[in-house]
Amino acid sequence: xxxxxxxxxxxxxxxxxxxxxxxxxxxxxxxxxxxxxxxxxxxxxxxxxxxxxxxxxxxxxxxxxxxxxxxxxxxxxxxxxxxxxxxxxxxxxxxxxxxxxxxxxxxxxxxxxxxxxxxxxxxxxxxxxxxxxxxxxxxxxxxxxxxxxxxxxxxxxxxxxxxxxxxxxxxxxxxxxxxxxxxxxxxxxxxxxxxxxxxxxxxxxxxxxxxxxxxxxxxxxxxxxxxxxxxxxxxxxxxxxxxxxxxxxxxxxxxxxxxxxxxxxxxxxxxxxxxxxxxxxxxxxxxxxxxxxxxxxxxxxxxxxxxxxx
Amino acid sequence: xxxxxxxxxxxxxxxxxxxxxxxxxxxxxxxxxxxxxxxxxxxxxxxxxxxxxxxxxxxxxxxxxxxxxxxxxxxxxxxxxxxxxxxxxxxxxxxxxxxxxxxxxxxxxxxxxxxxxxxxxxxxxxxxxxxxxxxxxxxxxxxxxxxxxxxxxxxxxxxxxxxxxxxxxxxxxxxxxxxxxxxxxxxxxxxxxxxxxxxxxxxxxxxxxxxxxxxxxxxxxxxxxxxxxxxxxxxxxxxxxxxxxxxxxxxxxxxxxxxxxxxxxxxxxxxxxxxxxxxxxxxxxxxxxxxxxxxxxxxxxxxxxxxxxx
Amino acid sequence: xxxxxxxxxxxxxxxxxxxxxxxxxxxxxxxxxxxxxxxxxxxxxxxxxxxxxxxxxxxxxxxxxxxxxxxxxxxxxxxxxxxxxxxxxxxxxxxxxxxxxxxxxxxxxxxxxxxxxxxxxxxxxxxxxxxxxxxxxxxxxxxxxxxxxxxxxxxxxxxxxxxxxxxxxxxxxxxxxxxxxxxxxxxxxxxxxxxxxxxxxxxxxxxxxxxxxxxxxxxxxxxxxxxxxxxxxxxxxxxxxxxxxxxxxxxxxxxxxxxxxxxxxxxxxxxxxxxxxxxxxxxxxxxxxxxxxxxxxxxxxxxxxxxxxx
Numbered sequence: 017x018x019x020x021x022x023x024x025x026x027x028x029x030x031x032x033x034x035x036x037x038x039x040x041x042x043x044x045x046x047x048x049x050x051x052x053x054x055x056x057x058x059x060x061x062x063x064x065x066x067x068x069x070x071x072x073x074x075x076x077x078x079x080x081x082x083x084x085x086x087x088x089x090x091x092x093x094x095x096x097x098x099x100x101x102x103x104x105x106x107x108x109x110x111x112x113x114x115x116x117x118x119x120x121x122x123x124x125x126x127x128x129x130x131x132x133x134x135x136x137x138x139x140x141x142x143x144x145x146x147x148x149x150x151x152x153x154x155x156x157x158x159x160x161x162x163x164x165x166x167x168x169x170x171x172x173x174x175x176x177x178x179x180x181x182x183x184x185x186x187x188x189x190x191x192x193x194x195x196x197x198x199x200x201x202x203x204x205x206x207x208x209x210x211x212x213x214x215x216x217x218x219x220x221x222x223x224x225x226x227x228x229x230x231x232x233x234x235x236x237x238x239x240x241x242x243x244x245x246x247x248x249x250x251x252x253x254x255x256x257x258x259x260x261x262x263x264x265x266x267x268x269x270x271x272x273x274x275x276x277x278x279x280x281x282x283x284x285x286x287x288x289x290x291x292x293x294x295x296x297x298x299x300x301x302x303x304x305x306x307x308x309x310x311x312x313x314x315x316x317x318x319x320x321x322x323x324x325x326x
Numbered sequence: 327x328x329x330x331x332x333x334x335x336x337x338x339x340x341x342x343x344x345x346x347x348x349x350x351x352x353x354x355x356x357x358x359x360x361x362x363x364x365x366x367x368x369x370x371x372x373x374x375x376x377x378x379x380x381x382x383x384x385x386x387x388x389x390x391x392x393x394x395x396x397x398x399x400x401x402x403x404x405x406x407x408x409x410x411x412x413x414x415x416x417x418x419x420x421x422x423x424x425x426x427x428x429x430x431x432x433x434x435x436x437x438x439x440x441x442x443x444x445x446x447x448x449x450x451x452x453x454x455x456x457x458x459x460x461x462x463x464x465x466x467x468x469x470x471x472x473x474x475x476x477x478x479x480x481x482x483x484x485x486x487x488x489x490x491x492x493x494x495x496x497x498x499x500x501x502x503x504x505x506x507x508x509x510x511x512x513x514x515x516x517x518x519x520x521x522x523x524x525x526x527x528x529x530x531x532x533x534x535x536x537x538x539x540x541x542x543x544x545x546x547x548x549x550x551x552x553x554x555x556x557x558x559x560x561x562x563x564x565x566x567x568x569x570x571x572x573x574x575x576x577x578x579x580x581x582x583x584x585x586x587x588x589x590x591x592x593x594x595x596x597x598x599x600x601x602x603x604x605x606x607x608x609x610x611x612x613x614x615x616x617x618x619x620x621x622x623x624x625x626x627x628x629x630x631x632x633x634x635x636x
Numbered sequence: 637x638x639x640x641x642x643x644x645x646x647x648x649x650x651x652x653x654x655x656x657x658x659x660x661x662x663x664x665x666x667x668x669x670x671x672x673x674x675x676x677x678x679x680x681x682x683x684x685x686x687x688x689x690x691x692x693x694x695x696x697x698x699x700x701x702x703x704x705x706x707x708x709x710x711x712x713x714x715x716x717x718x719x720x721x722x723x724x725x726x727x728x729x730x731x732x733x734x735x736x737x738x739x740x741x742x743x744x745x746x747x748x749x750x751x752x753x754x755x756x757x758x759x760x761x762x763x764x765x766x767x768x769x770x771x772x773x774x775x776x777x778x779x780x781x782x783x784x785x786x787x788x789x790x791x792x793x794x795x796x797x798x799x800x801x802x803x804x805x806x807x808x809x810x811x812x813x814x815x816x817x818x819x820x821x822x823x824x825x826x827x828x829x830x831x832x833x834x835x836x837x838x839x840x841x842x843x844x845x846x847x848x849x850x851x852x853x854x855x856x857x858x859x860x861x862x863x864x865x866x867x868x869x870x871x872x873x874x875x876x877x878x879x880x881x882x883x884x885x886x887x888x889x890x891x892x893x894x895x896x897x898x899x900x901x902x903x904x905x906x907x908x909x910x911x912x913x914x915x916x917x918x919x920x921x922x923x924x925x926x927x928x929x930x931x932x933x934x935x936x937x938x939x940x941x942x943x944x945x946x
Binding site (some may be wrong): 105116167 | 690696715820905928
């Protein structure tokens with residue numbers, strides 16, 4: 017069987033079908049078993065991390081994944097990345113990374129930045145999150161977390177809570193679910209944070225079924241997976257709107273009191289206060305476990321792109 | 327004989343007894359001899375450096391130590407660390423590092439941050455300096471420097487000069503001396519920068535003898551080791567108090583004119599102007615030598631914690 | 637034949653003669669062929685990058701070069717470097733890097749910073765660009781690019797365009813040309829950005845022939861190599877002067893319409909708008925190729941300094 021990731025750019029989770037993702041998850045299982053050993057399958061390769069928007073969690077897990085596979089890593093982030101972005105056009109920066117590295121991971125606030133990078137670079141480009149829509153490796157991790165927690169992604173009942181307009185992780189998870197057969201998908205968000213028309217049209221095109229739910233309370237009793245996303249202040253044009261909405265979608269012990277015993281709460285992290293700390297000690301909390309899968313899933317992806325066996 | 331460092335957190339120099347430290351110093355001797363070769367005793371391990379307070383010297387020597395042992399390193403510092411700290415609670419950040427790395431080094435301005443991290447993380451946590459009190463690896467380096475310079479830590483006469491209230495390095499060195507038998511210990515600091523009650527009570531509890539000295543002049547003739555610490559502006563609630571005191575405790579050729587020929591001046595660095603540049607060329611200056619021991623001592627510690635022979 | 641780079645500091649391109657540079661270029665050829673493999677010739681060595689002035693391109697290519705040779709790298713740059721520079725004197729910082737690393741690359745805005753570092757450090761020091769005059773490794777890359785593009789550096793006709801007063805890359809390229817026998821060298825810059833007296837005297841001393849050209853138009857028809865440099869805002873004492881001059885020396889399709897078919901445009905990058913994007917698609921554009929040589933040339937230099945064969 018072919019390896020569809022080999023040499024490929026990874027811009028959107030929608031670039032891949034169910035079989036592709038299942039292959040990835042097999043590799044993630046293998047990577048999981050090899051943690052703690054230094055592999056040399058990417059020895060001699062240089063992975064360039066260009067984080068024009070900060071994300072320590074994503075950056076660190078890519079960096080650890082690459083190093084565990086034997087690659088070297090160069091990394092620009094934080095203020096330095098911002099200053100690079102100001103100093104020259106993105107295309108020239110990408111050409112530099114393309115010349116010095118063998119694989120580029122880019123994170124950028126602008127929608128389409130990863131796609132643009134992929135068009136310019138000869139190296140494979142992995143989208144580490146751009147714009148409001150695509151964060152494919154996060155979706156891979158989230159789907160893999162569900163698989164590990166439930167043994168399947170199919171047939172489960174999902175509630176996606178929070179910011180479906182600006183939250184690229186939750187939108188990508190939603191896209192990812194279209195590759196499987198969920199039992200139900202409830203989109204729970206305040207009116208102004210519902211998915212964009214473009215997303216809904218895509219779901220329709222794919223014949224993907226979902227329902228809007230006015231509140232979490234109305235669905236909490238029946239769901240297996242509660243995917244929580246952060247209401248991000250920086251994404252709101254109007255700070256007052258943010259203040260009004262931020263508290264509405266908080267998950268705490270009270271929220272979960274009517275949940276099924278097997279309910280698992282996922283969150284791409286970092287959280288601010290949308291999941292109360294008191295939830296951490298419950299068996300519902302799966303977000304730290306989920307985060308721990310970042311390294312093996314990204315090891316799987318990097319090795320598949322590089323055509324390397326692990 | 328057991329290895330008390332194996333899998334242990336290193337929060338305070340007081341966590342260790344004389345025998346522990348002597349074992350560490352043996353390992354530092356071995357590490358010293360292996361500089362220039364790349365060891366592979368930590369190959370496959372990831373050391374996570376989380377410097378929420380800047381310190382290039384400490385960070386670099388941990389980084390070099392880890393890499394010389396064959397480990398991979400991930401590192402967050404500077405503005406990026408500050409933004410991480412703002413974006414989520416410390417516990418969540420520690421859980422991330424715990425998931426991605428195998429050993430965590432943390433530096434933080436808050437007293438107790440390293441201990442908190444150690445309670446959360448399953449990985450061993452090393453305190454790279456927190457609050458006003460604990461900087462155990464610096465104390466290890468400083469004691470090792472004395473040992474290398476004099477052949478012993480015991481029986482020598484020490485003056486500790488400067489900020490004993492806010493200066494974690496000098497306080498930790500003082501704590502470290504309690505594990506040995508110094509000939510005399512003089513604490514030379516302006517009244518408002520004397521050690522806190524908590525420190526003095528700890529010394530009393532340990533039956534450790536020291537004396538306050540009003541000025542360096544009164545003791546300079548008899549001491550073997552002069553440990554100088556910086557009067558740090560950022561630690562003063564009142565800038566005027568800082569301005570008044572900063573010049574009082576400067577070491578220069580004049581200060582040293584009455585010193586014993588064998589006197590060695592130590593300083594955890596960086597210095598600002600508390601040691602005049604003219605001192606660098608004298609045989610008293612041991613602070614650059616001391617700093618150079620940062621790598622072998624930290625190599626020793628990291629390998630002992632990891633249960634690896636060097 | 638001896639290796640003049642072994643253990644040497646690299647402060648100015650003028651430290652080296654034609655034979656030295658030809659040896660370097662031979663090594664660059666070999667490095668070029670080994671890209672994609674991880675060498676171990678610098679295994680166990682630590683390269684310390686101290687970028688007190690930002691330059692992602694230079695820093696990344698040094699970092700990749702060092703890692704491809706098997707070295708470990710520690711790196712301080714951006715805000716963190718600035719804060720280090722504020723916190724202690726440069727000499728103390730260099731001593732720290734000298735103690736922790738085996739080779740130091742320094743970039744600094746102050747003329748002479750690299751030389752000062754070399755005087756303090758026992759490790760070899762490589763100037764990654766300092767002041768307005770010296771950027772020797774960039775000149776090595778630029779000369780090597782000419783060699784690869786034309787098969788020779790000699791006999792070609794060069795135009796050097798832009799900021800010859802503040803632009804260290806273009807000045808270093810000019811210095812580098814003195815080691816060869818160019819057919820002609822035209823210096824094309826606005827009056828206030830002509831080379832400093834110190835540079836002109838050096839050229840005279842070397843018996844190096846060049847001509848001033850009032851505009852690019854007057855020489856564009858006959859040159860083989862057009863070296864473009866950026867008019868850097870931060871180098872102008874008077875912002876108004878910058879605004880007046882910045883547009884005068886832009887290279888675009890119109891500028892190049894009268895150029896020889898074989899003309900190659902070089903630029904140390906990053907560019908802002910001194911080369912129009914429309915030029916990228918022409919066969920004249922050699923600046924991305926030139927940039928790609930940064931890694932092999934720096935690999936060559938690092939291995940020669942370390943006395944390692946590649």
